[in-house]
Amino acid sequence: MSKEVLTFTTEKMHKYKSWKELINRVLIDSGDFLNPKNVIKGETRIEIFKSTKQNSLTEIRAAYMENDFLIYLHIFNPRVPGYNKYVENEYFYYYDFDDKNSYGDPGLKFNKQNTDGVLSLLKTGLKGKEVQYLKDNKVLKSRLYIKGVNSKFNFSYTYDFSKKRGFWNRILGQRIEKMSGIEEREIDLVTIFSGIEISS
Template identity: 65%
Template sequence: MQEFKDWKEFINQILIDSGQFENPATEFKGEAEIETYKSTKKNSLTEIKVGYLKDNLLIYLQIFNPTVPGYNKYVKGEYFYQHDFSDDGKTYGNPALEFNEQNRYGVLSILKNGLKGKEVQFVKNEKVLKSKLYILEFDSDFSYSYDFTKRGFWNKIFGQKIDKMDGIEKREIELNSIFSGI
């Protein structure tokens, strides 16, 4: 693998050289530097947000697309931890990834393989009311559920289930269609 000086150079080269993303816009939030890469594909709404911390640490690499609001909500809280790509049995650790070979291969794998899983949406009048996200390859029945209605807590618990309401359309979106990799 080519030598890179830091995460920023590594990710920038991969995304830009793929031809699928344009040069990023950069902003700062607190101690994080965030680069947002927009797709070069004409009708694609997919963008990748990459967060860096000082001392050459990668805190997140998040893929967003407005057509999958459940997935967007899920990734908004996802961050890298020190041992995410460790093969020594350790888990978690400090927040963020160091810039080393093992972590570079892990991040490269995410970028090359793209997204896995699907989002099942319950839509009424072109508005997503509820979303179920299936992303665990080893457990196809496990899902994350997101309610996008303005219903109160008790109404969500005891009220009519969204998927049983009249006029509900069920849509399935394969996440790989949002980002299939580079």
């Protein structure tokens, strides 16, 4: 059975009046996500969309400010604690999709340039991998490799989740991947979120 491809033309974009309305339509109409659970934290409204795919633990979390700026669009899955740690500190800034300016105040205004950028992120999905080092089925260390739009935007982070190792032991002690009983596991991030079919 072929999946319907969502079409968001410029004319169709104008009928949406807010980030919340657009993101709800894209995620729910794709058939990949359920109606969201709503949470309010201070002045931020957060919607949590759970995947409809069997055995998937993937969620998309969208946060909006009172002025209808989009603060973040996080993809979360407990199978990739390194990626989850990375997105904890990722937020949109006013000029994120602007070719001339950079950064600016927190949040994306609802306009064509920004909606095109966010739709592109949702269409592309996650690119990269997480290499995990486990002992007794617990992730002690994670190396996250993110692929950018081209190789100059590729980057990596390492996260140490070993709680019993003190600061100096983490710095001077044996590397986790060299310890006995360590299992290595690699997860392709596309298996966490492969994107949503959206035609432009």
